[in-house]
Amino acid sequence: MDQRGGDMRGRMRGSEREDQRGGDMRGRMRGSEREDQRGGDMRGRMRGSEREDQRGGDMRGRMRGSEREDQRGGDMRGRMRGSEREDQRGGDMRGRMRGSEREDQRGGDMRGRMRGSEREDQRGGDMRGRMRGSEREDQRGGDMRGRMRGSEREDQRGGDMRGRMRGSEREDQRGGDMRGRMRGSEREDQRGGDMRGRMRGSEREDQRGGDMRGRMRGSEREDQRGGDMRGRMRGSEREDQRGGDMRGRMRGSEREDQRGGDMRGRMRGSEREDQRGGDMRGRMRGSEREDQRGGDMRGRMRGSEREDQRGGDMRGRMRGSEREDQRGGDMRGRMRGSEREDPRNVQQM
Known part of the structure; x- marks a missing residue:
């Protein structure tokens, strides 16, 4: 993934790389998955692991057989082994990763998941790329049209975009208006306007600052925006991230609620992430929960993984x-x- 307005050089072998930031980055990876997203300078190495370095400062870390997420605006050094770490604070939330699934959402940018060469190109300029049997994300502030087959695509920008995909993964993220349909795929809609879409057997991400309603079955959904959103999902993965009010229910799924307002939800056999600056109460069983916000939070979990991060x-x-x-x-x-x-x-x- 190449996301930034500056200079980037990188090499990868049998791996997945995402370079997203406004500065200078150099990195090498082998048999691993790397995501470098921040506005400063970062150097890192990973082997057989998944790394996320996201912040505006300076960070160095090493991981083995684990999953790490370093996200904040300061300075952080840490080591982890056989574990999963998520560092999320400073008013920003950058999401989760498991089996190479990533969602980076902050500052109007969304960076999603990767699996078997999934690419995310997110920046405010011009981007051209080629992919074969892979996943692509085109995110920029201009105009883009494209078609993909047997792949994963993410279109994220502030203009106008229309696209169709088959047996793929799509992410549409921009500040304008977008309509699209997908089958057996993954979709991410992120923009500040109005969006409506339906998906079946897919993964969806709706991220924008306006109003959105959608339904999904056997899929993965991400609703991220600053307005009002209601949705239902079954056997899926959902992420609700915005600064307003959200209510949702999920079963056998993964949910992420991230916003600065009020949220109530229930989940069973799922994974939940509640991240916002207000008030939240929730219960989960056999799941993974992440509560991240600057206010007050109470929750209970059993046989799960919980991350509570707030000020x-x-x-x-x-x-x-x-x-x-x-x-x-x-x-x-x-x-x-x-x-x-x-x-x-x-x-x-």
């Missing part, structure tokens, strides 16, 4: 899970048979 007050309980509580305020939690990481405003790794 306020948090209380939670977990059993047989993995919990990460990261914020600058007050935190109390209990864990059994799990792995916990509590990084706050103090210097801690």
